[in-house]
Amino acid sequence: MEFCDDCGSMMKADDELWVCSSCGHKQPKDPSASFVVTEGQEETEVVDVSDAQDRGLPTTSVVCPDCDNDEAHWYMQQIRSADESETRFFICTECEHRWREDDN
Structure with a gap:
């Protein structure tokens, strides 16, 4: 889960970017992070x-x-x-x- 650096709102995953649903700020995803996607749920980071x-x-x-x-x-x-x-x-x-x- 990521939070917007500009407004603090929760960001949503969109391909290779995090996109803020409030202000539209975009930032690239961390390529080294691991994720598990479960049908019907949002992405969550795996704890290594x-x-x-x-x-x-x-x-x-x-x-x-x-x-x-x-x-x-x-x-x-x-x-x-x-x-x-x-x-x-x-x-x-x-x-x-x-x-x-x-x-x-």
């Missing part, structure tokens, strides 16, 4: 969690369900509707097992 430590992801004290290590990298992502809370994703610092935690 490979090399989590190199990407500067924070760590927290949580027990890995695979190896019982007590530390993991974490990040949050909105994967459900906007009125639902974000989902927390964890990556074990030892075995790199990945799991998520949703609010119920």
